[in-house]
Amino acid sequence: MTTKTYGQYCGVARALELVGERWALLIIRDLLVGPKRYTDLRAGLPKIPTNVLATRLKELERAGIVVRRIQPRPSGAIVYELTEYGADLDEVVLAMGRWGARSLGELRPDEIITPDILVMALRSTFQPGNRKAKYELRFGEIVVHAVVDGDSLEVAPGPLPKADLVVEAFAPLSPLLSGELDAKQALANGIVRTDGSIAALTRFATHFHIAPHPAPER
DNA sequence: ATATATGCGCAATTGTGCTT
DNA sequence: AAGCACAATTGCGCATATAT
Numbered sequence A: 001m002t003t004k005t006y007g008q009y010c011g012v013a014r015a016l017e018l019v020g021e022r023w024a025l026l027i028i029r030d031l032l033v034g035p036k037r038y039t040d041l042r043a044g045l046p047k048i049p050t051n052v053l054a055t056r057l058k059e060l061e062r063a064g065i066v067v068r069r070i071q072p073r074p075s076g077a078i079v080y081e082l083t084e085y086g087a088d089l090d091e092v093v094l095a096m097g098r099w100g101a102r103s104l105g106e107l108r109p110d111e112i113i114t115p116d117i118l119v120m121a122l123r124s125t126f127q128p129g130n131r132k133a134k135y136e137l138r139f140g141e142i143v144v145h146a147v148v149d150g151d152s153l154e155v156a157p158g159p160l161p162k163a164d165l166v167v168e169a170f171a172p173l174s175p176l177l178s179g180e181l182d183a184k185q186a187l188a189n190g191i192v193r194t195d196g197s198i199a200a201l202t203r204f205a206t207h208f209h210i211a212p213h214p215a216p217e218r
Numbered sequence B: 001a002t003a004t005a006t007g008c009g010c011a012a013t014t015g016t017g018c019t020t
Numbered sequence C: 001a002a003g004c005a006c007a008a009t010t011g012c013g014c015a016t017a018t019a020t
Helices: A013-019 A022-035 A038-044 A050-062 A090-101 A115-125 A184-188 A200-208
Strands: A066-070 A078-082 A132-139 A142-149 A152-157 A164-167 A192-194
Touching: A022 A038, A022 A050, A022 A066, A022 A078, A022 A115, A038 A078, A050 A066, A078 A115, A078 A192, A090 A115, A115 A132, A115 A142, A115 A152, A115 A200, A132 A200, A164 A200, A184 A192, A184 A200, A192 A200
Parallel strands: A132 A164
Antiparallel strands: A066 A078, A132 A142, A142 A152, A164 A192
């Protein structure tokens, strides 16, 4: 980040100088879900070398995007959290995720899914409406929940005992959320199972939508 | 002009070990 | 255990050269 400047008086270039370094935006993605300790970040980003994580955190701290905070009494642990300035990246990261989701394709063998990934996936695909709903989404061991109320959405890791629909995914839901498969097909294919009706899963798929895969241009 | 090949420097990674 | 730092190695991006 110190040597890497684009020499352009441009907001995009400046943004890339600040958060365009390898891993930086993924660290920010996880911190957007909530403050985390060094080891929590490592757990969510298992492929990041430890010194790169340390370097990025320092760079982001220096840029005023992240702050190091010492937790109150009992734990006394160091947590990293976004500043208000850093949290302004929320809409940016969500927009990037929304754009990138169209090209997700199949889940590759070396790819993992974490709770933070699922939280941001739901937030980025959310379609405001006037429906109320409480969802619990499971993917293997990972459980997150979403509370939808019209235009507002609240997503967080963990279960939701009072959910009115539990969606258990056995494969990525991108085909369902992009409309490539409808709810009935997704259930029949075994990529998803629910404790509710087909209509309820359809409603889920309209609450969280991914644009269709880009067609190759001529 | 555009595509491909080559060599180099630096950043990223790996592995290890220090400090608290 | 958490939170790094450092040395050796690997890999990648970049510039330049060469081919189409």
